[in-house]
Amino acid sequence: MSDPNNLADFLDLGWQRLTRGVADRHAAARHPIFATVSPTGQPEARTVVLRGASRADGTLEVHTDGGSDKVKSLRASPRAQLMVWDEKAKLQIRLSTSVTIHQGEDVADRWKNVPDGSRIAYGASPNPGTLIPNAHAYTKLASREWFTVLTCHVESIELMQLIDPHRRAVFKANDGWVGEWRVP
Amino acid sequence: MSDPNNLADFLDLGWQRLTRGVADRHAAARHPIFATVSPTGQPEARTVVLRGASRADGTLEVHTDGGSDKVKSLRASPRAQLMVWDEKAKLQIRLSTSVTIHQGEDVADRWKNVPDGSRIAYGASPNPGTLIPNAHAYTKLASREWFTVLTCHVESIELMQLIDPHRRAVFKANDGWVGEWRVP
Numbered sequence: 001m002s003d004p005n006n007l008a009d010f011l012d013l014g015w016q017r018l019t020r021g022v023a024d025r026h027a028a029a030r031h032p033i034f035a036t037v038s039p040t041g042q043p044e045a046r047t048v049v050l051r052g053a054s055r056a057d058g059t060l061e062v063h064t065d066g067g068s069d070k071v072k073s074l075r076a077s078p079r080a081q082l083m084v085w086d087e088k089a090k091l092q093i094r095l096s097t098s099v100t101i102h103q104g105e106d107v108a109d110r111w112k113n114v115p116d117g118s119r120i121a122y123g124a125s126p127n128p129g130t131l132i133p134n135a136h137a138y139t140k141l142a143s144r145e146w147f148t149v150l151t152c153h154v155e156s157i158e159l160m161q162l163i164d165p166h167r168r169a170v171f172k173a174n175d176g177w178v179g180e181w182r183v184p
Numbered sequence: 185m186s187d188p189n190n191l192a193d194f195l196d197l198g199w200q201r202l203t204r205g206v207a208d209r210h211a212a213a214r215h216p217i218f219a220t221v222s223p224t225g226q227p228e229a230r231t232v233v234l235r236g237a238s239r240a241d242g243t244l245e246v247h248t249d250g251g252s253d254k255v256k257s258l259r260a261s262p263r264a265q266l267m268v269w270d271e272k273a274k275l276q277i278r279l280s281t282s283v284t285i286h287q288g289e290d291v292a293d294r295w296k297n298v299p300d301g302s303r304i305a306y307g308a309s310p311n312p313g314t315l316i317p318n319a320h321a322y323t324k325l326a327s328r329e330w331f332t333v334l335t336c337h338v339e340s341i342e343l344m345q346l347i348d349p350h351r352r353a354v355f356k357a358n359d360g361w362v363g364e365w366r367v368p
Binding site: 004005031033035036037041042043044045047049061077079080081083085091094096124126127128129130131132133134135136137138162165167169180182183 | 188189215217219220221225226227228229230231259263264265267270276278280309310311313314315316317318319320322323349351353360364365366367368
């Protein structure tokens, strides 16, 4: 193992584990938790699929249905925390982000790459969350119109590693990601 | 499989999967996501251990360090959403709760039942989250003084099951948990 006091190595580990989630469907980072605040100020969390992670750009990418609750929440407060618990690395990764919402022509190239079998995730009639009289009283639209790309601009990354002794660090975009140790 | 349109059966399934998390350390519900809103209005999520789940009382129980960020957040806004993704049941469980914080004499009985090896999770000097000069510049206190019980009073439960066709329901305390179907 490398020097446990090396912040740069620790950040490398975090990004390595994150980027695996994009390529490897069995990696822990494939399914981050996506936490938002609802329009009435309530905490919300759900699982998403990680579709992109660029350390160079400091961004993560998630695809969703434009009619979903999380899009309503992001329009009210464009903040998300993405969280991954990576059991193999005993590493909790928390990314505080500001989110931009992209639809329509802007994401036509992304839509082309969505496999037919996956398009069903985008668009439902009526909208997701609508009250219905029985469990299956809805239609999936598989619609480009509802296909929505969330670009999450990373402002800070917190890493907490639960190997003994535990260690925790916070890295911030606005100080060039140098990082600082925190009490776990 | 039972009638997919039976709301009572669906809620039974949700509570069965939840309560397994208390007794079985390998159950998915052993480690829910605990989402809160920070004092500055930011979304936060982290993994916790489920220590109790009572359908009769409509409560979940989590133990934490009184110096942790989540306690600061809960003092500002006593709301938490607990989320479980149960792969075996293909079930996402989301519980919207109001949280009461218990410490000291009030939780002396609970503290007696915390194994010695687990007490290290409660209390750190300096407090969790404090900036420190290197990774291990802290002491764990294993202190009853910092041992904190969070009682999460469940106000609503959303179940989303990702077997085809998907189904989703919301159950609310204030209508006696009868439940209603929603578009997934």
